[in-house]
Amino acid sequence: MALLEIRGLTKNFSGLTAVNDVSMDILEFEILGLIGPNGAGKTTLFNLISGYIRPTQGRIVFNEEDLAGLRADEIACRGIARTFQASTLFMQETLFNNVFTGFHLSYKQAGWKALFHTAGANKEEAGIKKSVIEILDFMGLTDLQNELCVNLPHGHQRTAGVCVALATKPKLLLLDEPMTGMNPSETLHMTSLIRKIRERGVAIVIVEHDMKAIMDLCDRIVVLNYGNKIAEGLPQDVKENKEVIEAYLGKEEN
Amino acid sequence: MVKHLTKAREKGGRSKHSLIGVAIVVLILIPFVIESPYTIHLFIMAFVAVILGMTFTMLFSSGQISLGGAAPFAIGAYASALLTLNFKISFWLALPAATIITGILALGIGWVLCRHAGAAFVVLTMVFGLVIVQTVGQVEEFGGWGGLTSIPRPDTIANIEFVGKTPYYYLILFVLLIVILIYNAFYTSRFGRILRAIKLSPHLAQSLGINLFRYRLMAFVVAAIPAGIVGSFYAHYARAIVPDTFGGWASIRIQLYPVLGGLDYYILGPAVGAIIMTFVPEYLRITKEVEPIITGLLLLLIIVFFPGGVLGVIFRSGRAMSLSGGINKTRSWLIKKISG
Numbered sequence: 001m002a003l004l005e006i007r008g009l010t011k012n013f014s015g016l017t018a019v020n021d022v023s024m025d026i027l028e029f030e031i032l033g034l035i036g037p038n039g040a041g042k043t044t045l046f047n048l049i050s051g052y053i054r055p056t057q058g059r060i061v062f063n064e065e066d067l068a069g070l071r072a073d074e075i076a077c078r079g080i081a082r083t084f085q086a087s088t089l090f091m092q093e094t095l096f097n098n099v100f101t102g103f104h105l106s107y108k109q110a111g112w113k114a115l116f117h118t119a120g121a122n123k124e125e126a127g128i129k130k131s132v133i134e135i136l137d138f139m140g141l142t143d144l145q146n147e148l149c150v151n152l153p154h155g156h157q158r159t160a161g162v163c164v165a166l167a168t169k170p171k172l173l174l175l176d177e178p179m180t181g182m183n184p185s186e187t188l189h190m191t192s193l194i195r196k197i198r199e200r201g202v203a204i205v206i207v208e209h210d211m212k213a214i215m216d217l218c219d220r221i222v223v224l225n226y227g228n229k230i231a232e233g234l235p236q237d238v239k240e241n242k243e244v245i246e247a248y249l250g251k252e253e254n
Numbered sequence: 255m256v257k258h259l260t261k262a263r264e265k266g267g268r269s270k271h272s273l274i275g276v277a278i279v280v281l282i283l284i285p286f287v288i289e290s291p292y293t294i295h296l297f298i299m300a301f302v303a304v305i306l307g308m309t310f311t312m313l314f315s316s317g318q319i320s321l322g323g324a325a326p327f328a329i330g331a332y333a334s335a336l337l338t339l340n341f342k343i344s345f346w347l348a349l350p351a352a353t354i355i356t357g358i359l360a361l362g363i364g365w366v367l368c369r370h371a372g373a374a375f376v377v378l379t380m381v382f383g384l385v386i387v388q389t390v391g392q393v394e395e396f397g398g399w400g401g402l403t404s405i406p407r408p409d410t411i412a413n414i415e416f417v418g419k420t421p422y423y424y425l426i427l428f429v430l431l432i433v434i435l436i437y438n439a440f441y442t443s444r445f446g447r448i449l450r451a452i453k454l455s456p457h458l459a460q461s462l463g464i465n466l467f468r469y470r471l472m473a474f475v476v477a478a479i480p481a482g483i484v485g486s487f488y489a490h491y492a493r494a495i496v497p498d499t500f501g502g503w504a505s506i507r508i509q510l511y512p513v514l515g516g517l518d519y520y521i522l523g524p525a526v527g528a529i530i531m532t533f534v535p536e537y538l539r540i541t542k543e544v545e546p547i548i549t550g551l552l553l554l555l556i557i558v559f560f561p562g563g564v565l566g567v568i569f570r571s572g573r574a575m576s577l578s579g580g581i582n583k584t585r586s587w588l589i590k591k592i593s594g
Contacts, residue, residue, distance in 0.1 A: 073464055076463035091455075093450070115439045
């Protein structure tokens with residue numbers, strides 16, 4: 001049983017078809033790479049899955065539940081988290097508070113109790129603060145917890161984005177170009193972090209242009225071109241796929 | 255080392271509390287020290303302004319800018335005045351009734367308005383504020399443009415007769431302290447964090463499972479209710495209300511208080527701004543006709559040259575959502591001034 005099933009998904013932007021009749025499965029515990037040239041529809045696909053835009057046609061089924069018509073926050077509640085292409089963080093907040101806010105869905109106590117700082121609410125909050133530190137430890141950012149996000153170097157901002165997404169305790173994590181702008185050693189570090197996240201039982205879909213990292217990391221790869229799925233399979237097979245090579249390098253003449 | 259730090263923090267906590275205590279005692283003693291009823295009147299109007307300014311900040315903390323801040327103020331005032339005039343009920347019943355009416359109307363209006371953000375929300379609140387003024391102005395049952403007069407004083411309660419300014423002073427001071435207490439609780443709880451998240455990045459907030467509409471609506475209602483209470487108070491204090499009191503200019507003034515005081519200081523900002531705006535024009539003997547011009551120019555100058563407001567200039571940097579954060583800033587500023 002697939003964790004996420006996508007069937008016949010199509011998105012038209014006033015005449016432009018960004019995603020065209022794409023069907024694919026995301027399995028539990030897998031790391032799936034989503035690649036393709038610029039404008040292939042990868043980010044649009046992410047936006048469709050996470051509810052930021054509505055599909056023109058097609059179905060998205062997560063954990064046997066149809067996600068049609070759900071808002072982004074409702075989809076987050078169901079266990080799909082995402083990061084954004086540009087470093088999207090609460091820039092004027094500390095790293096700690098960013099992750100703290102990410103735990104929004106973990107609160108069980110009634111709101112009025114939080115307002116009056118009852119013993120129960122305080123205990124809950126203390127527990128959540130512990131989990132914040134736990135995530136920061138896990139991702140190796142504990143030392144920077146009191147820094148404002150705007151002051152973090154770019155690589156750390158990318159990692160911080162993943163920390164915040166993890167705070168929602170997702171079953172499926174969508175990473176939009178997590179390694180953009182990173183140097184090789186940072187990329188290597190991020191690769192190992194993503195593997196560690198998978199070991200916690202999270203399925204991961206990753207959009208990335210760094211082919212070496214993708215080939216290294218992913219169990220399976222799906223290739224998009226002009227909104228169409230042109231290939232799917234193991235990294236080796238995809239690498240040697242004629243259509244994929246053409247999509248990236250152009251058709252050989254003669 | 256750790257012990258040292260906790261001790262220092264405790265010490266900070268104590269002096270913070272004592273600073274708040276001193277402020278409250280001073281406010282309670284004011285009517286004993288100041289004999290001029292006019293000055294007491296200014297204090298009353300300043301407290302009304304402080305509360306209204308704080309309601310703007312509450313909405314602003316969720317990233318929404320309202321240009322209709324006077325609307326819930328008007329609803330509270332008219333609801334309370336009409337209830338006492340038409341049904342002869344006591345102010346002490348009309349006050350909670352007006353509060354509930356304001357809350358329910360805010361829920362309904364917010365249900366429509368809070369689906370919008372940014373410029374759309376600004377325009378909608380402004381239009382809505384004007385619609386309220388037109389409604390009470392055009393409808394004779396609401397008093398028309400002439401307004402409502404001979405609104406009764408609050409009945410004597412617990413042997414306190416509402417004659418002179420002093421009882422009103424203590425009533426509005428009490429309301430002010432309660433509103434500060436509740437708003438501070440909001441800002442220091444997870445709601446404050448959620449609102450700030452929505453303000454800083456609605457996109458990211460939504461991806462964390464935060465229902466933008468629900469929390470914007472919450473801020474909208476939480477902002478409206480104290481304005482309704484103050485409206486009810488004002489109606490029975492001034493004892494006559496006219497639609498013009500609640501017009502577009504009133505909404506702009508409400509917005510000016512926190513901007514002048516400092517938008518980064520959610521409680522102290524509107525307080526400082528409202529007190530300056532109430533007392534300074536009085537002592538400069540600026541006439542009512544000229545005041546709007548000066549106020550408008552002042553607003554422009556602040557936004558252009560001192561976007562952090564008065565507190566931003568004094569404290570140089572930083573922000574404080576909670577009261578204690580603001581008090582801490584004040585404390586360290588005082589210590590620095592005294593020691594150097």
